[in-house]
Amino acid sequence: MAGRRGRGARPQSIAAAWRQYAAISPFFLVFVGFNLIPVFFTLYLAFQRWDGLGDMTFVGLDQFKFLVHDPVFWQSVRNTIVIWVLSTFPMLFVSLVIATMLNAGIRFSSFYRVAYFLPNVTSLVAIALFFFAVFSSQSGIVNATLHLLHLPEVGWLSNSFAIKVVIALLMSWQWTGYNAIIYLAGLQAIPTQLYEAARIDGAGPVQIFFNITIPLLRPIILFTLIVSTVTGLQSFTEPQVLFGSTAATNPNSGGPGQAGLTMMLYFYHQAFDNNDYGYAAAIVWALFLLILLFVVINWRLVTRGERKERAR
């Protein structure tokens, strides 16, 4: 790596490189002040009791002890994971199907790409308001359609499981096209000779898909899984906007039965409704550890298949 890149500029002394340090300093000043130090300060806060105004009190592991015995925290963990599972796996499957179809060399593919990507740049608040409007009450368009089909109406924004389905649908609507476009780019990078060779060997489309496409797409699948994990487990705006108007007392409770209370929303509630900074810091670190755990699991799962194939 060091060979070609930056050939013209050999390692220099710190003083001689002042221009380079000056060039990266605007970024690093903000980076250190608003990113690096805050991350560690959050960790520090998790060992304190503080309301943001008075004095901080060191409480050791008390916040984490409280955390593991807090039923609302565990509910937020369950909600977050259920919503993530409901959105991620169906979404990534549909994305892969869409990408495969787009890769079939059909016409109008740039139109399709724009159409599928559009939801991803749409304001999350606006689309959450839209979901609120179509899923709310019996006369919203979704229940009206169910009625038309002689199906029972669903309390989309009151039933505990339906709430999670609505949030998952919202996330899927926004991210399916994005993931499909990513997969498409991965598919286009697979050499066509591989497909031809397999076809000559008598492989059918399904065999080709599972024995060539999926294995070669593995790094891209891992990438989309990790992006979905990191963004999905941090979901906040969806439940905050959907249930901001329905709860009379606490707008950040995650709706009826707190069924839409995600970890991020619980963090926000503890930090900015209750001014319980120490506890909020403990929650957000727990969220980080959960994300890390899920990323490692994803990574192990995806690369395990690869190791198996190599062993074969």
Add this chain to the structure above:
Amino acid sequence: MTKYKIGRLGIHAALLVGVLVSFFPFYWMVVMATNTTQDIYRYPPKLTFGSHLGDNISRLLDNIDFFGSMLNTAFVAVTVTVMVLFVDSLAAFTFAKYRFPGRNVLFGLVLAMYMLPTQLAILPQFIIVSDLGLAGTLRALLIPPLANAFGIFWMRQYVIGAVPDELIEAAKIDGAGFFRTYWQIALPAIRPGLAFLGIYTFVAAWNDYIWPLIVLVDPEHITLQLALAQLNTAHGTDFSMVMAGALLAIVPLLLIFVLFARNFIADATKGAVRE
């Protein structure tokens, strides 16, 4: 040959179903925003565009300072975008093309932070902004986006591909200094990359919700997204008015996106597919 054609048609049919799902919310938003709430929520509901858009918008403007908040959002999004483009491209150019003591350690730090969830820093960010006396002001929205590690990471990759070492070498022989090389050689060469990062940053700033929600404690200075959410909290049953607001809020973004879509989508996938 016919079997082939039928297969093609089948693919188009399936893809068009997906397009309909993608477009339905926009279509239905327009239907809601152009009719009265009563017409939409009767059974069977009205499915076509109506003539009440003007009424709904004027009710919207009576209830919130819509264009004021949109102006705030536009100011923040434009300022953040310009600053991010300058700061990130300069730092990325330096990381990509120059060697200096500590370069790898510093870039490793950026990469490590890129992996961390941004929300891990948000509570201390609020404390810092409050201590600086910026809570409640739009200025509080301008600083944290500059620390975006994604921009540096993506831009560095782009510079490596777009600015050949020979070009920098030649500039050096011609007597151009470091900053002139950046300004006159690197910047023109990475213009398409700047377009991508610019749109990406602008869209993110325009749509940001949690950070403004936390810091904009003064109801006089709020962004568009906050105004929309507050509108829903206060008038959640006047769906036609709320949807008129939602529609007006996403139109500028959709225009920008459709204008630049083709290059933007291609660039958005580069980060994922590269090696």
